[in-house]
Amino acid sequence: MDFIVNHLQTILVLAASGVFAGILAGLLGVGGGIVIVPVLFFLFQGFGVSAESAMLVATATSLATIIPTSVSAIRSHRAKGNVDETLLKRWAGFIFVGVLLGSSLVTQVDGRWLAMLFGIIATLSALNMLFRTAKSALFSQLPAMKWQGVMATSTGFFSAMVGIGGGTISVPLLTLFNYPAHKAVGSAAAIGLIISVPGALTMLVLGNTPTDAPVGTIGLINVIGFVCIVPLTVMFAPVGAALASKLDAAKLKKVFACVLLFTGLRMLGQFVL
Template identity: 35%
Template sequence: MFGIPLFDLAWLVVALLAAGAITGLLAGVFGVGGGAVAVPILYELFRILEVPEEVRMPLCVGTSLAIIIPTSLRSFSAHKAKGAVDMSILRVWAVPVVLGVGVGSIIARYAPADLFKTVFVLVAGISAIRLLFGKDTWRFGLDMPAKPIMVAYGGLIGILSALMGIGGGQLSNLFMTFYNRPIHQAVATSSGLGILISIPGAIGYIYAGWPHMADYPNVLAFQPPLALGYVSLIGLLLFIPTSTWMAPVGARLAHRLSKRRLEVAFGIFLLLVCARFFFSLLA
């Protein structure tokens, strides 16, 4: 297939299926879409398939957003069944988040690859510091802020998530815990945010990448039917089965962990992601 040795292709498929399982587990445990796992694996896949560097990173991000759709749906369903989701917050964020994703998708059409990595490092680093070293006194308030602030932050979540290929979990978790919401509730509510981000995000990346496909007619992995704009159907099909299967498992695990253990686990996870992209920028 595409001139790849059968042995290498077999290991690649196994790696993608395993990464899908980890993606689903993280979605349930941390209320995130798992894009931080999906993007690096997809980056390696597209390197093997000889996708040019100029379009490789946005192709990873767009595909990650598409992968998050079923994962977020299952994760949100599992958390909602436990009554942990604050629907009032999701209703306020719905419109600004979707509009922010649209803006982020337009930026993605013209942005250099390093922009995606830089945004990831900054957001992941701030979130990790808050979770690992923050104290209960690190708060902006004891309750959620007024609606205009909520709307503005919702738009920012949408833009940054669209550029990072994530479901917005670490952004909304950070915001909600700064306003005295329990980490379990923040995680559960964030799983619903992933739905609002992933569906318009995937559509936006199809739009953003569509005109660039004509620039690389000989790159089969970046042409229909293997890809639609910046969404790879190869990565999508290999991630979905195991990621969807593992999301409810992660959600059940999240509700068994103590508040501090969940914060530390999430913080370490974000630090690893931050370090990965930071060293990629230096290289």
């Protein structure tokens, strides 16, 4: 009880980020990691953690939270027939290799490089949401298997590096090749599970806890953050899905894209400027 009282502010902010991530995931179809990573990154710095350490812990903790939320999302998308099992069988091995490479590298590199990489991915993702239309496919179909292998490996590698579930990268990448958007989103939930399990375990086992890491950190995963975020993300994702049928999700997505663009540029500016 004393622990809860002493860290009440932290717990409340973490819980709020779980609610926010869950609603956005259900409302806009964006992965929770794209929300959770920057929230944790700035939150931990507010508690005196260095930016480098904050990014390492935010990345690993975000991956851990994606595990249960992906399981919940997979069930929902599979019930609607939107999970492409054939694509997953082709991509799973490549994604796994990319994740192992990316998550192992996270345990070795300076957190500032991860923050800059996240800033770049968030900025590109925001620009994609703002300016790309549903009919802007550049190719008529997916490329040959060797190039799909490159796509899958890259998705696993970069997603693990910045603590996101893969949808941020895989959905726009697949739809570039005229892949059905609803199948891309549904399959991205399964891709998130393939990314998050080995990625989180690698950072838990191989990660060296920074000396200034926030309380409750094991390896690179902040257990308090995980416990506070996960239940509320799972609980509020259906709320977001229900709101999507009542609100103009397209306009809300544009607003979120602007916020994401600002966040990505701010993370870049913290180290570049």
